[in-house]
Amino acid sequence: MNKIEKLHLAYFSPSGSTEKIVKTVASAIEGLPVETHDLLTSASRKKEYNFGRDELVIFGCMTAGKLFTLSDEIFACLHGDGTPFIGIATFGNTYYGIALKETLERATNSGFSVVALGAFVARHSIDPTFGADRPDAKDNELMKDFGRRAYEKVLGGDLTLHTQPKTGWSALEMGNKVVAYREEHPDEPYALPPSYKSKEISNACIKCGRCVRSCPVDAIDINNKTFDLDRCIGCWGCINRCPMHAIKSTSKEMADIMKMISDMPETRLEPEIFF
Ligand SMILES: Cc1cc2nc3c(=O)[nH]c(=O)nc-3n(C[C@H](O)[C@H](O)[C@H](O)COP(=O)(O)O)c2cc1C
Ligand code: SF4
Ligand code: SF4
Structure with missing residues (x-):
């Protein structure tokens, strides 16, 4: 015991x-x-x-x-x-x-x-x-x-x-070109190019600072409403945490990937556990 x-x-x-x-x-x-x-x-x-x-x-x-x-x-x-x-x-x-x-x-x-x-x-x-x-x-x-x-x-x-x-x-996953890249480079850490992480902050921003405090890599300059896209890891936290929904992705590449995924038939996946 x-x-x-x-x-x-x-x-x-x-x-x-x-x-x-x-x-x-x-x-x-x-x-x-x-x-x-x-x-x-x-x-x-x-x-x-x-x-x-x-x-x-x-x-x-x-x-x-x-x-x-x-x-x-x-x-x-x-x-x-x-x-x-x-x-x-x-x-x-x-x-x-x-x-x-x-x-x-x-x-x-x-x-x-x-x-x-x-x-x-x-x-x-x-x-x-x-x-x-x-x-x-x-x-x-x-x-x-x-x-x-x-x-x-x-x-x-x-x-x-x-x-x-x-x-x-899985085979389904292999339909995704990002996955295909990862399959070819399994030892590379997950990192998106800057263009996949481009964002903008709208006038709805009230400068509450929540996004700044919760960014894992300190990539947000709220005074100038800019992002350091080389530092940004593309975690989507700032977009989801903003109480005013003022941050939006402007990445065409990311929009294309999400469209590709949403065009696949969505099935409910279940949790997988290992002991
Ligand atoms: C850049 C990025 C890539 C993601 N890639 C995948 C993915 O490949 N497959 C998937 O099922 N979910 C993917 N997700 C969704 C997240 O894994 C999922 O929403 C996660 O549970 C979020 O956790 P959090 O709410 O704690 O941040 C991705 C999310 C982001 C931001
Ligand atoms: S969380 Fe939203 S409202 Fe608050 S400072 Fe960031 S962008 Fe502005
Ligand atoms: S996506 Fe994540 S890492 Fe990039 S600026 Fe927003 S909170 Fe920071």
């Missing part, structure tokens, strides 16, 4: 869905003190987070068929000591590709014992018509069941991952 003294929730969640999903999974684990680590801002990733063997980490990250470029920085500040780890990738009902495989590799390299992995569907942060209303009640039950089973596994002293997450994309 294993005794766990504390539960840690760590997440990178530009538009907020991943945070909710991590918290839903965690809600199945009762009786432990909980500490949260929101890794969105650059300041949060300058700290070091050290976890012991008698602690449990639930980590969630938004994904794009792969982890974002920032994942290296994120995992560089997380340090396990054989610490049990539950990894979560969220995706917008299109595909999660190799994101869980990458989560497993990075978490293992950072000293964690990965006991469970789950890919869960969220509303798509670029086009909310994909994964609309996800996660729903059925997803929430699956998440809680996932959390419960993972915790029981840890308490039982089994810190081995017995099933491996998938390592490629």
Whole structure:
């Protein structure tokens, strides 16, 4: 038997869905003190987070068929000591590709014992018509069941991952030219060229500063209403968090990709879990 003294929730969640999903999974684990680590801002990733063997980490990250470029920085500040780890990738009902495989590799390299992995569907942060209303009640039950089973596994002293997450994309996914590029360059981190990230801020902006405070890479100059597109990772957080809906993508390339995806028949994808 294993005794766990504390539960840690760590997440990178530009538009907020991943945070909710991590918290839903965690809600199945009762009786432990909980500490949260929101890794969105650059300041949060300058700290070091050290976890012991008698602690449990639930980590969630938004994904794009792969982890974002920032994942290296994120995992560089997380340090396990054989610490049990539950990894979560969220995706917008299109595909999660190799994101869980990458989560497993990075978490293992950072000293964690990965006991469970789950890919869960969220509303798509670029086009909310994909994964609309996800996660729903059925997803929430699956998440809680996932959390419960993972915790029981840890308490039982089994810190081995017995099933491996998938390592490629499906045929449907291969219809997408961005995926095709990623398939050819699997070791490259996910990064979009600047033209895919072009945005503008309309006169509806009230200069509340919310977008500036939540940009993971400090790429927004709100006084001049400009974006440093070389720094921007295209996470869509500023667009989704702006209370005035004042930020819009102006990227023709991104609009074309989303049109291509929306032209594919959308089927409801289900969460995938691995123990
Ligand atoms: C640039 C970008 C690329 C994305 N690529 C994919 C994708 O390839 N497949 C998919 O299903 N969802 C994709 N998504 C949707 C996100 O994975 C999904 O909305 C995610 O859960 C958002 O998490 P958050 O709300 O915590 O930011 C993408 C989102 C962004 C911003
Ligand atoms: S969040 Fe919206 S309203 Fe607030 S400063 Fe940014 S663009 Fe302006
Ligand atoms: S400027 Fe880029 S990196 Fe910053 S919040 Fe907006 S989309 Fe994300």
